[in-house]
Amino acid sequence: MSKPLEGYKVIEIAQEIQGPFASMLLAFLGASVVKIEHPASGDLSRWMLTSLIGGAEVKNPQVSHYFIAMNQHKRSITLDLKKPAAVQVVRRMAESYDVLITNYRPGVLDRLGLGYEELLRINPKIVYAQGSSWGPRGPWVTRPSRDTLAQAASGLMAQTGMPHDPPIPAGIMAADHAGALSLAAGIFAGLLARERTGKGQKVDVSIYGTLLAMQGFEINYTSLSGQEPLRAGISHAFLRGVWGAYKTADGYLCLAGVDDGRWPRFCRILGIEHLEKAPGFDNIGRNVHGDKVRAELEKIFPTRTTAEWLTELNAADILVTEVADYKSVLNSEQARVNGYIRELDHPTAGKVKIAGNPLIFNGEIESTATMPPELGQHTEEVLLELGYGWEDIERMRNEGVL
Amino acid sequence: MSKPLEGYKVIEIAQEIQGPFASMLLAFLGASVVKIEHPASGDLSRWMLTSLIGGAEVKNPQVSHYFIAMNQHKRSITLDLKKPAAVQVVRRMAESYDVLITNYRPGVLDRLGLGYEELLRINPKIVYAQGSSWGPRGPWVTRPSRDTLAQAASGLMAQTGMPHDPPIPAGIMAADHAGALSLAAGIFAGLLARERTGKGQKVDVSIYGTLLAMQGFEINYTSLSGQEPLRAGISHAFLRGVWGAYKTADGYLCLAGVDDGRWPRFCRILGIEHLEKAPGFDNIGRNVHGDKVRAELEKIFPTRTTAEWLTELNAADILVTEVADYKSVLNSEQARVNGYIRELDHPTAGKVKIAGNPLIFNGEIESTATMPPELGQHTEEVLLELGYGWEDIERMRNEGVL
Numbered sequence: 173m174s175k176p177l178e179g180y181k182v183i184e185i186a187q188e189i190q191g192p193f194a195s196m197l198l199a200f201l202g203a204s205v206v207k208i209e210h211p212a213s214g215d216l217s218r219w220m221l222t223s224l225i226g227g228a229e230v231k232n233p234q235v236s237h238y239f240i241a242m243n244q245h246k247r248s249i250t251l252d253l254k255k256p257a258a259v260q261v262v263r264r265m266a267e268s269y270d271v272l273i274t275n276y277r278p279g280v281l282d283r284l285g286l287g288y289e290e291l292l293r294i295n296p297k298i299v300y301a302q303g304s305s306w307g308p309r310g311p312w313v314t315r316p317s318r319d320t321l322a323q324a325a326s327g328l329m330a331q332t333g334m335p336h337d338p339p340i341p342a343g344i345m346a347a348d349h350a351g352a353l354s355l356a357a358g359i360f361a362g363l364l365a366r367e368r369t370g371k372g373q374k375v376d377v378s379i380y381g382t383l384l385a386m387q388g389f390e391i392n393y394t395s396l397s398g399q400e401p402l403r404a405g406i407s408h409a410f411l412r413g414v415w416g417a418y419k420t421a422d423g424y425l426c427l428a429g430v431d432d433g434r435w436p437r438f439c440r441i442l443g444i445e446h447l448e449k450a451p452g453f454d455n456i457g458r459n460v461h462g463d464k465v466r467a468e469l470e471k472i473f474p475t476r477t478t479a480e481w482l483t484e485l486n487a488a489d490i491l492v493t494e495v496a497d498y499k500s501v502l503n504s505e506q507a508r509v510n511g512y513i514r515e516l517d518h519p520t521a522g523k524v525k526i527a528g529n530p531l532i533f534n535g536e537i538e539s540t541a542t543m544p545p546e547l548g549q550h551t552e553e554v555l556l557e558l559g560y561g562w563e564d565i566e567r568m569r570n571e572g573v574l
Numbered sequence: 575m576s577k578p579l580e581g582y583k584v585i586e587i588a589q590e591i592q593g594p595f596a597s598m599l600l601a602f603l604g605a606s607v608v609k610i611e612h613p614a615s616g617d618l619s620r621w622m623l624t625s626l627i628g629g630a631e632v633k634n635p636q637v638s639h640y641f642i643a644m645n646q647h648k649r650s651i652t653l654d655l656k657k658p659a660a661v662q663v664v665r666r667m668a669e670s671y672d673v674l675i676t677n678y679r680p681g682v683l684d685r686l687g688l689g690y691e692e693l694l695r696i697n698p699k700i701v702y703a704q705g706s707s708w709g710p711r712g713p714w715v716t717r718p719s720r721d722t723l724a725q726a727a728s729g730l731m732a733q734t735g736m737p738h739d740p741p742i743p744a745g746i747m748a749a750d751h752a753g754a755l756s757l758a759a760g761i762f763a764g765l766l767a768r769e770r771t772g773k774g775q776k777v778d779v780s781i782y783g784t785l786l787a788m789q790g791f792e793i794n795y796t797s798l799s800g801q802e803p804l805r806a807g808i809s810h811a812f813l814r815g816v817w818g819a820y821k822t823a824d825g826y827l828c829l830a831g832v833d834d835g836r837w838p839r840f841c842r843i844l845g846i847e848h849l850e851k852a853p854g855f856d857n858i859g860r861n862v863h864g865d866k867v868r869a870e871l872e873k874i875f876p877t878r879t880t881a882e883w884l885t886e887l888n889a890a891d892i893l894v895t896e897v898a899d900y901k902s903v904l905n906s907e908q909a910r911v912n913g914y915i916r917e918l919d920h921p922t923a924g925k926v927k928i929a930g931n932p933l934i935f936n937g938e939i940e941s942t943a944t945m946p947p948e949l950g951q952h953t954e955e956v957l958l959e960l961g962y963g964w965e966d967i968e969r970m971r972n973e974g975v976l
């Protein structure tokens with residue numbers, strides 16, 4: 173066994189990001205994941221093609237960047253779970269599978285006869301993972317949601333943006349992905365508990381709960397101090413100084429604080445030795461309430477290119493980096509050697525670089541990725557494994573079950 | 575055993591967020607965590623008091639909201655790891671402890687004689703978790719970093735903000751916390767692998783790698799299409815329409831798309847029935863390229879209060895929520911019943927609400943939190959457990975080891 177989850181079998185009944193991304197992490201760690209999709213619609217993410225965003229003239233206009241990002245290394249079977257025979261297939265899977273993962277609204281699978289209690293009777297060791305938007309209890313349990321609502325309800329959106337901006341989100345699907353990381357973490361811990369106790373586990377992880385846990389730094393400040401933090405603007409409510417992006421001659425670089433040990437050489441590189449011991453430029457003055465230092469630096473950084481500054485500042489061990497766009501990220505040597513960017517051999521797009529796996533075990537890094545499945549590509553294969561015969565498969569196809 | 579990690583013992587040699595927050599998650603799940611701190615300086619986060627941010631007139635000016643947010647439910651011992659006797663204490667801990675977690679720069683513990691190979695000789699089943707900024711290999715391995723640099727280097731910062739803004743970050747410590755969630759996930763999976771194989775595991779998880787994995791949606795778009803996404807602004811590069819914050823009479827609400835099934839009743843509630851079938855207002859027109867619908871909605875939402883809109887829109891199952899500030903979050907009933915906001919009985923602040931645990935197992939939710947330790951509060955206790963005598967402790971104190 174070379175991967176932590178090798179040998180585990182996972183049923184995915186999920187859509188879009190939280191469930192699929194979590195189960196892809198399980199697949200990266202060696203689990204065998206079967207994704208169950210509706211025969212007609214499939215996972216919604218299949219239908220967001222690059223051309224829908226960028227127009228017909230983009231490269232690879234008929235490929236879904238979205239589906240690839242969430243569903244590598246899985247098998248796909250089609251089942252219309254509104255049909256009892258389809259539910260029976262899942263129940264048969266549950267006999268020998270280890271994990272069920274879903275991000276359907278809480279209660280949906282229960283109404284289909286696929287709730288935790290139900291599956292526990294079939295398999296007393298099953299790990300049943302319910303991803304959700306808002307958590308397993310309370311007034312919002314069945315409220316629908318998508319990424320941006322969790323950013324709004326958790327306080328993240330109010331905190332992000334320049335003072336004159338409306339509340340704005342982190343510009344990526346940060347909530348859904350954080351909720352997926354949590355959900356995967358919960359499943360790993362659930363499997364651990366199951367191996368230690370021999371008993372099935374119900375795991376509940378919500379996107380809202382994850383974002384609140386990620387904001388203890390700010391939430392606890394408000395609770396203890398009685399004050400709302402200022403909006404973060406270019407930096408962070410608590411680190412308003414040498415923190416955040418600065419315009420250079422040809423782009424932006426980003427700084428993350430300058431401590432007392434580094435300050436003298438930072439001043440030398442920037443040519444502001446006269447400010448090294450100036451009032452308001454001490455540690456707290458420049459790192460926590462640093463409007464003065466910011467005003468000075470904004471005059472200096474535009475005089476040279478990002479590369480010029482980075483060479484000198486990095487050599488002095490200053491905390492600095494380029495503000496990268498995605499083309500730069502895709503060419504990052506650091507990302508490549510750690511498998512954070514990997515190569516996918518795509519049947520129509522050819523060899524393309526895509527985002528990879530953040531979890532490295534025992535130094536084993538993979539540099540290539542595996543294609544996501546076509547809709548229902550493995551229906552027969554999986555049903556035959558479960559002991560169904562070809563006649564069963566044909567009958568279910570005729571009845572619209574598959 | 576009622577919690578997944580009960581019985582496991584964890585050594586934490588870490589600072590600030592990624593390591594400490596990850597090990598707090600382990601503690602929430604039942605692990606016994608011993609935090610090792612320098613006798614003089616302790617974890618840097620101890621020194622960020624509410625008054626440093628908000629001034630002397632805030633409530634609880636002498637309390638560190640930061641340290642509380644990362645270190646509940648741990649024990650603290652002091653050790654000056656530059657002294658060989660201190661290193662010997664950690665090596666003795668490693669004999670019977672299950673996990674070592676660090677976010678010191680890669681190589682630092684190795685140089686102290688506390689690297690993975692070293693500890694594996696002492697305990698062939700140890701799970702050794704190296705959190706890092708940039709990953710275990712490559713040109714950036716030892717580059718220093720903090721949260722905002724990962725936001726910048728991963729593409730998140732370039733993607734966030736209004737078109738006229740400089741690159742801005744998600745306004746919270748999103749990178750460090752996401753890296754901590756990943757690190758905790760890696761440790762759970764590492765423990766699982768260790769229980770299955772009987773062998774120690776090295777786990778490497780970086781903040782940069784985590785943020786890249788969380789941006790596959792956008793990164794893969796650039797790779798496949800050849801285009802950089804537009805900046806997210808109030809919404810997201812791929813969902814520019816009924817997505818994001820809208821100003822109301824007294825605040826902001828946030829919408830997350832309106833699908834075909836909901837669109838007719840959404841139009842009725844907003845009084846825009848005349849646009850229901852108008853050109854440019856179909857599914858893609860309003861959800862993907864929705865400048866037209868946005869312009870209409872910006873005229874209508876300011877006419878009523880957030881609460882008025884939410885009542886009607888929630889009743890119609892529309893994806894909508896308040897843009898909450900932290901005081902609102904602290905009073906969220908949904909957060910309370912799921913343990914996402916819990917009560918801490920603080921010795922000087924009294925009963926305060928703080929952020930909680932996102933991972934729920936078997937429906938067990940805790941509504942109270944446990945205080946973080948004072949610096950070195952458990953030094954004697956832990957050393958006595960390890961078999962040291964009072965004379966050893968006194969000698970090590972005199973030598974500045976503790």
